[in-house]
Amino acid sequence: MKANMDILILSERIAQIFQLLSSPARIAILLTIGRGEACVCHLEAVLGWRQAYLSQHLMTLRKAGLLQDRREGRYVYYRLRDEAVLALVGQAAELNGITPQNVDALTNPNPHTRCECPHCAPQFTALLQP
Amino acid sequence: MKANMDILILSERIAQIFQLLSSPARIAILLTIGRGEACVCHLEAVLGWRQAYLSQHLMTLRKAGLLQDRREGRYVYYRLRDEAVLALVGQAAELNGITPQNVDALTNPNPHTRCECPHCAPQFTALLQP
DNA sequence: AGAATACATTCATGAAAGCGAATATGGATA
DNA sequence: TATCCATATTCGCTTTCATGAATGTATTCT
Numbered sequence: 001m002k003a004n005m006d007i008l009i010l011s012e013r014i015a016q017i018f019q020l021l022s023s024p025a026r027i028a029i030l031l032t033i034g035r036g037e038a039c040v041c042h043l044e045a046v047l048g049w050r051q052a053y054l055s056q057h058l059m060t061l062r063k064a065g066l067l068q069d070r071r072e073g074r075y076v077y078y079r080l081r082d083e084a085v086l087a088l089v090g091q092a093a094e095l096n097g098i099t100p101q102n103v104d105a106l107t108n109p110n111p112h113t114r115c116e117c118p119h120c121a122p123q124f125t126a127l128l129q130p
Numbered sequence: 131m132k133a134n135m136d137i138l139i140l141s142e143r144i145a146q147i148f149q150l151l152s153s154p155a156r157i158a159i160l161l162t163i164g165r166g167e168a169c170v171c172h173l174e175a176v177l178g179w180r181q182a183y184l185s186q187h188l189m190t191l192r193k194a195g196l197l198q199d200r201r202e203g204r205y206v207y208y209r210l211r212d213e214a215v216l217a218l219v220g221q222a223a224e225l226n227g228i229t230p231q232n233v234d235a236l237t238n239p240n241p242h243t244r245c246e247c248p249h250c251a252p253q254f255t256a257l258l259q260p
Numbered sequence: 261a262g263a264a265t266a267c268a269t270t271c272a273t274g275a276a277a278g279c280g281a282a283t284a285t286g287g288a289t290a
Numbered sequence: 291t292a293t294c295c296a297t298a299t300t301c302g303c304t305t306t307c308a309t310g311a312a313t314g315t316a317t318t319c320t
Contacts, residue, residue, distance in 0.1 A: 027141035
């Protein structure tokens with residue numbers, strides 16, 4: 001039965017994407033990078049996780065082709081390879097009753113700006129404190 | 131840091147959806163139901179899996195609110211509670227280089243038709259054989 | 261009522277993934 | 291060259307999840 005096989009193979013490939021996105025940590029990373037660019041220390045500061053932990057998830061996302069990295073000096077900047085993933089995240093959120101505005105509000109909007117994390121640019125740190 | 135907490139909570143909820151869809155079996159089930167309606171024996175015949183295995187995944191999808199079931203005699207018919215999930219699956223496929231047509235071709239198109247599986251309507255069985 | 265059929269649920273196990281600790285690499289500065 | 295800092299990788303443990311086996315429940319038919 002060919003149609004049978006097709007649907008299984010197709011489903012497998014589709015599930016791979018969802019598998020990648022099934023981790024809260026990776027979703028948070030993708031939103032924090034958003035339409036911009038971020039070094040690891042930025043994510044470290046914003047999300048409050050250890051560097052090694054972030055690097056593991058970044059490696060996963062990079063190997064899967066969702067992220068691309070760019071080295072500049074001793075910093076490595078990550079950005080989305082395809083911003084369509086943000087649309088996918090938004091649609092998933094809607095399915096769960098979350099409005100697109102809520103997602104957008106937490107998505108980094110800057111298209112490919114330099115990282116402004118507390119390490120890279122300490123003057124921005126104060127803004128994060130309530 | 132409020133924004134920090136928000137993004138973690140939001141990411142958690144979004145990841146839940148992806149977690150649900152990270153199983154090839156569940157993707158195949160959703161596509162096979164598609165815009166129509168299917169009883170368990172239909173899925174059993176089309177996908178070639180044992181009944182208990184299907185029932186487990188159906189339970190997961192039902193409890194998560196993605197599927198709704200309707201009893202008619204001793205048959206239980208499943209349908210999508212919100213067809214938006216098909217759009218989500220299609221978008222995930224596109225991210226992985228699969229064209230929407232390829233997905234559509236394997237998505238049951240009939241809106242809420244009665245199940246026509248080999249058990250429920252044996253005359254259709256012949257059509258499945260190449 | 262009893263048997264048969266369609267479906268649901270529970271339980272156990274094995275594989276995979278999350279996550280922490282430790283360590284390695286690679287560029288920059290002195 | 292030596293050292294520091296940003297980032298990457300490996301290892302190991304724990305937990306989670308997928309899957310199979312067995313069993314339970316609801317409905318129809320005789």
